[in-house]
Amino acid sequence: MRRMGKAILMKTVNAIITIFAVITFNFFLFRVMPGDPARVLLPKQVRASPELIEKLRRFYGLDKPLHVQFMNYVVQVFQGKLGYSFAYHEPVARVIMDYIWNTILLVGVGEGIAIILGIILGAVAAWRRGEPFDLTVTALNLIFWSMPEFWLGMVFILVFGRYLKILPISGIVDPWLFHENVFSYVADVLRHLILPSTTLALIMLASYYMIMRNTLIDVTTEDYIRTAKAKGFSEKEILWKHAVPNALLPTVTTVAIGLASVISGALTIEIVFSWPGMGWLTYQAIVRRDYPLLQAIFLITSALVIIANLFADIIYTYLDPRVKI
Amino acid sequence: MGMRWHLYKKRLKSTWNVYKRNKKGMVGLTITLIFIFIAIFGPYITPYDPKKIDKTAMWEPPSFKHWLGTDNLGRDILSQLLYGTRISLLVGLFATLISMALGTLIGLLAGYYAESLLGELLERVIDFFLVIPYLPLMIVFATVMREMEIKLPLFWIVIIAIGITGWSGTARVVRSQTLSVKERQFIERARSIGAGDFDIVFRHILPNILPLVFAEAVLTIGGSIIAEAALSFIGLGDPTHISWGMMLNYAFTYAAPLRGAYWFFIPPGLAILILVLGMTLTGYALDEVLNPRLRER
Amino acid sequence: MLEVKGVKTYYLTDEGQVKAVDGVSFAMERGETLGLAGESGCGKTTLALTITRLLPRNARVISGEIYFDGVEILSLDEEEFRKIRWKDISIIFQEAMNALNPVRRVGDQIVEAILLHENVAREEAVDRVMNALEMVGIDRERFWHYPHEFSGGMRQSALIAMALVCNPKLVIADEPVTALDVMVRAQVLKLIKELQSKMDLSMILITHDLSVIAETCDRVAIMYAGKIVEIGDVISIFKDPKHPYTKGLVKAFPSIYGPRELPASISGTPPDLLNPPSGCRFHPRCPHVMDICKVEEPEMKRINGKQYVACHLY
Numbered sequence: 037m038r039r040m041g042k043a044i045l046m047k048t049v050n051a052i053i054t055i056f057a058v059i060t061f062n063f064f065l066f067r068v069m070p071g072d073p074a075r076v077l078l079p080k081q082v083r084a085s086p087e088l089i090e091k092l093r094r095f096y097g098l099d100k101p102l103h104v105q106f107m108n109y110v111v112q113v114f115q116g117k118l119g120y121s122f123a124y125h126e127p128v129a130r131v132i133m134d135y136i137w138n139t140i141l142l143v144g145v146g147e148g149i150a151i152i153l154g155i156i157l158g159a160v161a162a163w164r165r166g167e168p169f170d171l172t173v174t175a176l177n178l179i180f181w182s183m184p185e186f187w188l189g190m191v192f193i194l195v196f197g198r199y200l201k202i203l204p205i206s207g208i209v210d211p212w213l214f215h216e217n218v219f220s221y222v223a224d225v226l227r228h229l230i231l232p233s234t235t236l237a238l239i240m241l242a243s244y245y246m247i248m249r250n251t252l253i254d255v256t257t258e259d260y261i262r263t264a265k266a267k268g269f270s271e272k273e274i275l276w277k278h279a280v281p282n283a284l285l286p287t288v289t290t291v292a293i294g295l296a297s298v299i300s301g302a303l304t305i306e307i308v309f310s311w312p313g314m315g316w317l318t319y320q321a322i323v324r325r326d327y328p329l330l331q332a333i334f335l336i337t338s339a340l341v342i343i344a345n346l347f348a349d350i351i352y353t354y355l356d357p358r359v360k361i
Numbered sequence: 362m363g364m365r366w367h368l369y370k371k372r373l374k375s376t377w378n379v380y381k382r383n384k385k386g387m388v389g390l391t392i393t394l395i396f397i398f399i400a401i402f403g404p405y406i407t408p409y410d411p412k413k414i415d416k417t418a419m420w421e422p423p424s425f426k427h428w429l430g431t432d433n434l435g436r437d438i439l440s441q442l443l444y445g446t447r448i449s450l451l452v453g454l455f456a457t458l459i460s461m462a463l464g465t466l467i468g469l470l471a472g473y474y475a476e477s478l479l480g481e482l483l484e485r486v487i488d489f490f491l492v493i494p495y496l497p498l499m500i501v502f503a504t505v506m507r508e509m510e511i512k513l514p515l516f517w518i519v520i521i522a523i524g525i526t527g528w529s530g531t532a533r534v535v536r537s538q539t540l541s542v543k544e545r546q547f548i549e550r551a552r553s554i555g556a557g558d559f560d561i562v563f564r565h566i567l568p569n570i571l572p573l574v575f576a577e578a579v580l581t582i583g584g585s586i587i588a589e590a591a592l593s594f595i596g597l598g599d600p601t602h603i604s605w606g607m608m609l610n611y612a613f614t615y616a617a618p619l620r621g622a623y624w625f626f627i628p629p630g631l632a633i634l635i636l637v638l639g640m641t642l643t644g645y646a647l648d649e650v651l652n653p654r655l656r657e658r
Numbered sequence: 659m660l661e662v663k664g665v666k667t668y669y670l671t672d673e674g675q676v677k678a679v680d681g682v683s684f685a686m687e688r689g690e691t692l693g694l695a696g697e698s699g700c701g702k703t704t705l706a707l708t709i710t711r712l713l714p715r716n717a718r719v720i721s722g723e724i725y726f727d728g729v730e731i732l733s734l735d736e737e738e739f740r741k742i743r744w745k746d747i748s749i750i751f752q753e754a755m756n757a758l759n760p761v762r763r764v765g766d767q768i769v770e771a772i773l774l775h776e777n778v779a780r781e782e783a784v785d786r787v788m789n790a791l792e793m794v795g796i797d798r799e800r801f802w803h804y805p806h807e808f809s810g811g812m813r814q815s816a817l818i819a820m821a822l823v824c825n826p827k828l829v830i831a832d833e834p835v836t837a838l839d840v841m842v843r844a845q846v847l848k849l850i851k852e853l854q855s856k857m858d859l860s861m862i863l864i865t866h867d868l869s870v871i872a873e874t875c876d877r878v879a880i881m882y883a884g885k886i887v888e889i890g891d892v893i894s895i896f897k898d899p900k901h902p903y904t905k906g907l908v909k910a911f912p913s914i915y916g917p918r919e920l921p922a923s924i925s926g927t928p929p930d931l932l933n934p935p936s937g938c939r940f941h942p943r944c945p946h947v948m949d950i951c952k953v954e955e956p957e958m959k960r961i962n963g964k965q966y967v968a969c970h971l972y
Contacts (some may be wrong), residue, residue: 057489065505182583182637184590187609187630193618259756262712267771268743281761293491300496304591308613318500322596330504334497341494357761357804 044350051346056110058338063109066331118335119328121321128332131317136336138208139313143302145229146236150298151291154241158248159283163275165253174249181242185301189235189308196231204228206310232309240298247290251283258282285356292348295341376572379650386646392639400450403443411440411603423624430624432608433615441603442628448604449633452520453586459524460585461531461578465567468535473562475540487536490529496591499526503597515599522597523588531577538570572651580644583637590633605629659860660686660709660828665722667701667708676931678704680884682722683958686862688827691854693875693892694864695907697928701884702864703752706830708732709862710749711739727827745775748821750814752833757817758805765791765801768820775824790819794849811842815849822853830862835870850874868911872896877964880904883929883939886958890965900967902944938970946971 112118118128157177161170180188197205204210208228215221255261256279264278306315314333321329380386408428415435423430429438471483490498503522506513513521542548543566551565586605592598593606600607612618612626663683669676678701686692694702707713709724711731724731726747731739751757759767765787772783788798794815805813814834821829834850835843851874853859863875871878872892879889880903888901899905906924926943929935935942941951948970956968 054489054492058493065501178638178641179634182641183634184587184594184609184630186591186594186613187626187633190609190613190618190626190630194621194623197619198621259751259753260759263751263757264759266710266712266743266749268740268745268774270740278759282759285761296492296494299494300591303496304594307595318497319595322500322504327504330501334501337497338493342492345492355761358806 043353047346047349051342054342055339058335058342059110059113060106062331062335063106066327113335118332121326121329124326124329128328131329132314132332132336135313135317138311139299139302139306139315140340141225142229142232142236142306142311142313143298146233146302147240147291147295147298149233149237150240151244153237154244155248155280155284155287157241158245158287159252159275159280161245162249162252162256162283163271163279170249173245177242177245180238181246183239184304185235185239186304186308188238189232189305192231192235193308203231205231208312228311232305232311235305235309236298236301239301240294243290243294243297244287248283248287251286252279255279255282281355285352288348288352288355292345292352295344295348299337299341376650380646383646383649385642386650389639389642389644389646392635393643396446396450396636396639399443400447403446407437407440407443409437409440411436411444413437420620420622422622429628430622432611432625433617438608438624438628441608442605442632445603445605445608445629446632448602449586449589449606449636452516452523452589452604453582455520456523456527456585456588457578457582459521460527460581461574463525464528464531464577465535465574467528468532469539469562469567471532472536472539473543473558473566475536475543484536487529487532490526491533495526495588499523499588499592500595500597502526503592507597516602519589519592519597519599522592523585527581527584527588531574531581534577535570535574538573539566542566542569572647576644576647576651579640579647583640583644586633586637586640605633659688659727661723661725662705662709663723663725665705665708665724666720667704667713667722668718668720669704669714670716670718671932674932677884677934678717678931679708680934682881682884682886684879684886684889686828686860688860689858690876691859691861691863691874693871693878694862694881695866695868695871695878696881697866699928699931700881701931702866702881703832705881706749706832706862706864710743710747710830711736712749744771744821744826745824746826747828747830748824748826750817750821750829750831750834753837755810755813755837758813760805762804763802764805764808764816765803768816768823771820772823787819787823790823791816793853794819795845811838811846814838814842814846818846818849818853822857822859825857828860828862830864832864833866834863836865836867847873868896868907880907883934884931885939885968887940887969888965888967889958890961890967891963894963894965900961900965900972901940901969902946902971903940938968 116129118132120126121128121131124131157173161173164170193205196203204227206228209215209221209224210228213220213224215224261274261279264274269278302313303315303318305311306313307319310316314337318330318333320326321333413436415431418427418431418435419433421427421431421435427437427439429442431437432441467483467487471480471487474480475484499522502525503518506518506522507515548561548565551561556565589598589604590606590609593604594610594613596610598604598606598610606629608629609626612622612629617623617625662685665679665682666677667679669678680701682701682705684692694705696702704713704717707717708719709731713719719732722732726742731742734742758764765784768787768790769780769783772778772786773780776783784801788801791801792798796812796815796819800808800812808816814837818831818834821831831850835846838846847870850861850863854861854874863871865871875892877889877891878895879886880895880901881887882903888895888899888904895904896908899908903924910923924943925945929939929942935952937953938944938951938956941947944951950970954970956970958966958968959972960966961972
């Protein structure tokens with residue numbers, strides 16, 4: 037067990053290094069823009085006098101040598117000072133904090149549904165390989181995988197916003213509703229969560245379904261499955277107790293890889309459903325050319341994915357006894 | 362030289378024979394070819410100029426005059442769709458070329474020099490790009506390039522942004538393939554007769570993994586097309602050209618779904634869906650044909 | 659105890675039907691060890707899988723019956739047959755590399771076999787398994803280890819322990835020692851012989867190695883191209899093989915103590931089971947081939963005592 041702890045420590049250190057790499061990448065990327073960074077960091081609408089620009093340069097420390105700037109940047113990041121947003125007239129960090137939890141909620145629920153459904157459907161489809169169930173579900177999954185997620189969102193808006201007005205299609209709560217207690221608030225949020233998270237789940241579902249199904253088909257050709265059958269286990273028992281646990285391993289790896297995609301998917305879905313999260317914030321930042329905000333969003337979303345990856349990695353280590361610690 | 366070409370043709374023919382029997386592969390290929398056909402000839406058969414604004418015919422649902430209706434400015438949707446095929450395909454193709462070139466090169470080097478510092482470093486770089494969410498990265502690249510006021514048309518900025526975001530998947534696959542091919546005997550033989558690193562990598566390893574790279578490329582084009590749609594949807598695309606993504610952008614901006622104007626946004630999304638589906642099927646079929654172990658599925 | 663009548667098992671492939679088992683019949687008594695010998699690909703494993711109903715998807719039992727303790731087992735419901743699985747008939751697979759589930763502990767896998775068929779407390783089952791492991795020469799503590807921590811020989815021994823832990827009436831061992839190196843092989847064979855005497859086992863031992871059969875079996879059936887060509891008690895078969903193929907096989911395993919002879923090989927190539935030779939399957943390679951051999955399949959005839967042969971020479 038102690039060796040396990042050491043492995044986890046190594047992985048955590050690795051994650052931190054990667055986050056640091058993102059910070060560095062972030063820093064240099066935005067410095068790459070030609071012209072005066074000070075002009076870039078200024079809102080476009082402001083007509084700046086040379087004195088103002090000078091002041092800004094000193095304020096942002098742009099007159100110092102590059103490596104000093106870099107170190108200052110890093111220190112600031114770890115202090116939580118991610119710059120100042122022009123659009124919101126607030127420190128970027130505070131703006132992000134307002135929106136980040138909504139994204140985490142959306143991604144959490146969406147991924148959760150996608151993973152559970154993907155695994156179950158994939159397992160059943162693999163077991164009934166070639167039967168109508170397998171063929172239809174696989175076809176459906178391929179179709180969902182091939183579509184842009186924001187388009188699916190628009191389709192849902194058409195269906196539920198225009199025709200069947202039974203589910204809310206925008207925002208996170210009904211702005212006109214007065215909530216007497218926590219429960220009605222939570223219920224409202226959940227109601228608003230249904231469409232965006234379903235959209236996200238349907239798109240992400242496909243890759244987990246495919247990996248589970250394909251891995252399981254491979255697993256069923258393995259000798260130990262035959263041993264299990266020889267011992268007298270029923271089909272169901274063999275599927276869920278012997279085959280699926282083995283097929284979970286590559287599935288966890290795929291989930292880890294998919295974490296980068298799910299954030300990207302959530303971004304556009306948020307825009308479509310006006311879900312007040314990081315994606316919606318990104319859209320605002322782009323439209324208003326609020327680069328400090330954009331830069332910070334990139335940093336934070338990357339960091340989120342790296343941390344989530346770390347957890348997936350640790351889970352994998354627990355699941356696979358063959359991993360040499 | 363003639364001998365090798367002859368053998369190559371034979372191998373191509375036998376691969377095609379196996380491919381022909383793959384049902385989903387044939388469906389995928391048919392779809393892809395249809396779209397390529399539309400991309401090439403579409404603009405010549407459009408009933409209207411897609412950019413022509415007609416204020417008398419705004420928001421019209423499908424009719425005999427406009428088979429797929431009109432958009433918010435009275436432009437014919439069908440014409441836009443046909444024109445957009447060319448743009449979307451071109452962007453997808455060029456972006457994929459960049460991804461493939463980058464990914465294959467880095468993957469080869471990372472695999473071949475895997476034991477040395479260079480290999481380790483490249484592996485880290487690949488992992489780095491794999492773990493960063495692609496859309497924020499693409500957005501950042503696109504934004505930076507736009508601001509840089511490079512003398513590059515937006516069209517190419519989009520292509521480059523997609524290309525330099527999507528290479529890591531290919532790189533990972535190429536790297537692992539290179540690692541396994543590297544161990545094969547014919548490499549040792551080549552080395553023993555004095556072949557240099559460059560020779561081994563490009564004249565021996567690369568041809569062996571080329572079929573796989575090709576299969577990867579087909580799958581990547583699908584991803585690139587969706588990426589272009591996403592980029593355009595967010596507003597970082599090229600408004601001077603009509604692409605499916607731009608159509609979706611306009612549809613959303615002018616609240617087409619809420620207005621019930623299904624003809625505005627369903628066609629472009631459906632087009633993306635069908636084309637990407639076709640390419641995915643083709644890619645999977647290629648994978649199966651080239652890697653017999655997968656055929657059982 | 660076991661009666662196999664006219665079993666035919668074919669594999670359906672793109673190129674046609676592979677006639678792996680093409681009309682096999684024999685019988686076995688309680689407490690005897692029957693060897694099943696023949697080249698690779700002659701259908702031995704397929705026969706084993708047919709008896710235990712573990713055939714892969716593309717295989718079909720075309721015809722035949724198998725009676726176990728009077729019950730015809732091929733026509734039973736899977737539900738019904740599961741009651742017989744492992745408790746009455748168990749099987750030791752070839753190549754133990756992958757026969758054990760890699761993500762579960764070895765001991766647990768054996769325990770679950772007991773718990774599945776018998777109503778005992780888990781502690782008792784664990785104890786029995788530990789004893790079984792000891793009996794096959796594996797340290798009790800290894801109960802808690804995973805398969806990848808076992809060596810090849812240990813894995814095979816663990817499979818043997820697992821097959822015996824429910825005290826089955828019949829054990830089928832498919833090439834139990836082939837994949838092991840010489841030292842380990844000797845140990846496992848010794849183990850098998852000990853268990854035979856201690857546990858009054860009935861066993862079908864499948865192998866292409868006649869020396870293994872000589873050491874462990876009471877009777878032996880020789881298979882070729884999906885059919886049994888000769889069957890009888892071990893001593894008679896070795897001392898006085900009747901079928902030309904058997905003669906060839908026996909000669910191919912020279913005795914260390916016998917006179918120095920060049921081992922003879924059987925000419926020709928193994929038969930194609932998609933399109934087996936007409937008449938007697940062995941005729942293309944038989945040194946005593948006659949015209950009738952190419953046309954008519956020989957029937958199984960009794961030669962003497964318990965020896966039967968299927969050959970036109972007799």
